[in-house]
Amino acid sequence: MTDSEVRKLTIVPFAGALRGKVTPPGSKSITNRALLVAALAKGTSRLSGALKSDDTRYMAQALRAMGVTVEEPDATSFVVTGDGRLRAPAAPLFLGNAGTATRFLTAAAALVEGQVAVDGDEHMRKRPIAPLVTALRTLGVAVEAPSGCPPVTVAGQGGFAGGRVEVDAGLSSQYVSALLMAGACARGPVEVALSGLGDSQEIGARGYVDLTLATMAAFGAKVSQPDPATWRIEPTGYRAADYLIEPDASAATYLWAAEVLTGGKIDLGVPAAAFTQPDAKAHALIAAFPNLPAEIDGAQMQDAVPTLAVLAAFNKTPVRFTGIANLRVKECDRVSALSQGLSRIRPGLGVEEGDDLLVASDPSLAGQTLPAEIDTFADHRIAMSFALAGLKIGGITILDPACVAKTYPDYWRALAALGVRFEGEAP
Numbered sequence: 001m002t003d004s005e006v007r008k009l010t011i012v013p014f015a016g017a018l019r020g021k022v023t024p025p026g027s028k029s030i031t032n033r034a035l036l037v038a039a040l041a042k043g044t045s046r047l048s049g050a051l052k053s054d055d056t057r058y059m060a061q062a063l064r065a066m067g068v069t070v071e072e073p074d075a076t077s078f079v080v081t082g083d084g085r086l087r088a089p090a091a092p093l094f095l096g097n098a099g100t101a102t103r104f105l106t107a108a109a110a111l112v113e114g115q116v117a118v119d120g121d122e123h124m125r126k127r128p129i130a131p132l133v134t135a136l137r138t139l140g141v142a143v144e145a146p147s148g149c150p151p152v153t154v155a156g157q158g159g160f161a162g163g164r165v166e167v168d169a170g171l172s173s174q175y176v177s178a179l180l181m182a183g184a185c186a187r188g189p190v191e192v193a194l195s196g197l198g199d200s201q202e203i204g205a206r207g208y209v210d211l212t213l214a215t216m217a218a219f220g221a222k223v224s225q226p227d228p229a230t231w232r233i234e235p236t237g238y239r240a241a242d243y244l245i246e247p248d249a250s251a252a253t254y255l256w257a258a259e260v261l262t263g264g265k266i267d268l269g270v271p272a273a274a275f276t277q278p279d280a281k282a283h284a285l286i287a288a289f290p291n292l293p294a295e296i297d298g299a300q301m302q303d304a305v306p307t308l309a310v311l312a313a314f315n316k317t318p319v320r321f322t323g324i325a326n327l328r329v330k331e332c333d334r335v336s337a338l339s340q341g342l343s344r345i346r347p348g349l350g351v352e353e354g355d356d357l358l359v360a361s362d363p364s365l366a367g368q369t370l371p372a373e374i375d376t377f378a379d380h381r382i383a384m385s386f387a388l389a390g391l392k393i394g395g396i397t398i399l400d401p402a403c404v405a406k407t408y409p410d411y412w413r414a415l416a417a418l419g420v421r422f423e424g425e426a427p
């Protein structure tokens with residue numbers, strides 16, 4: 001049976017405690033940042049510990065189409081060689097549903113001499129990019145996105161002059177990261193300022209901007225921060241570097257949750273405190289299970305919310321998730337997908353209240369058989385998080401299980417290695 005033929009997978013509840021060692025894949029967020037920055041650098045960079053998945057494959061293929069040499073000597077490494085320039089590709093860049101690749105390359109396309117079209121699949125074509133387009137136009141870049149979502153067309157003029165640009169990052173911090181990375185290759189200094197913040201001076205997922213800055217610094221960029229809502233990027237360009245990518249914290253959340261749900265012990269090979277990614281903040285919450293707090297603000301650990309929401313189903317008391325409006329414009333509307341999936345297990349288990357998600361926790365769900373087919377909406381995080389429910393509840397079936405290939409192709413094999421069984425053939 002091929003991956004494309006695998007349509008559903010039923011998790012067999014695990015009676016004991018999950019124990020063993022699992023090495024999470026490399027960070028998707030860091031891998032795609034490092035690939036782009038290495039491609040903009042002069043010389044050869046070696047990226048180790050990298051993720052090989054759909055999202056990073058789309059990024060690597062796009063960079064090759066833009067004249068960069070990207071080699072893959074082994075399962076966790078990229079060797080990237082360039083001369084500091086990107087060329088206009090012969091055809092539109094197809095990036096699937098990879099938000100990082102799409103947003104980052106839209107800004108990087110401004111550095112190209114010639115036209116670059118950036119496109120994605122039906123899901124990516126529903127994900128907003130208008131705030132980034134508006135910001136690029138402020139910098140003098142000719143860019144069009146008629147629907148406010150991909151496809152995007154950039155008429156590159158080999159770079160841009162620099163200057164100050166304001167960007168509304170309310171929908172995605174990736175707009176900020178895209179401008180920061182491209183800014184180091186501008187002809188003059190660039191100031192990127194956040195707009196529409198009010199008094200808080202805060203955006204969701206700010207930790208991902210910090211990941212961007214750390215990656216840029218490793219390749220020689222110089223960025224200062226005059227105030228919490230402004231970054232000044234010097235026109236240094238990038239220099240080649242060898243760069244070690246840490247394991248993916250978002251992937252780790254599923255394993256941390258599986259550990260506490262079953263009372264087991266899973267060795268990830270790296271302590272939670274060693275992660276620099278925002279989703280690692282979820283570890284402290286997961287460790288508190290079954291006494292999760294009554295309210296969890298997911299704004300700074302957005303990709304961990306699906307994990308926490310499914311875990312909350314088994315908590316002693318109900319949990320409200322706030323600060324998660326941005327989840328509506330991820331790979332799918334994750335607030336809705338979580339509500340629907342939880343309520344398939346038991347009506348009313350997940351309820352949307354505005355942009356909040358209320359999980360009506362019930363520890364007695366564990367040990368019951370509650371047949372439910374979970375629509376993943378082709379979203380890897382919905383598939384992986386609801387698999388956790390199947391560890392404790394009989395009859396949980398994941399539709400389109402192969403969608404985990406977006407960021408964690410070995411997810412089902414990792415669970416199987418810990419002793420989890422499935423009905424149906426895992427992709």
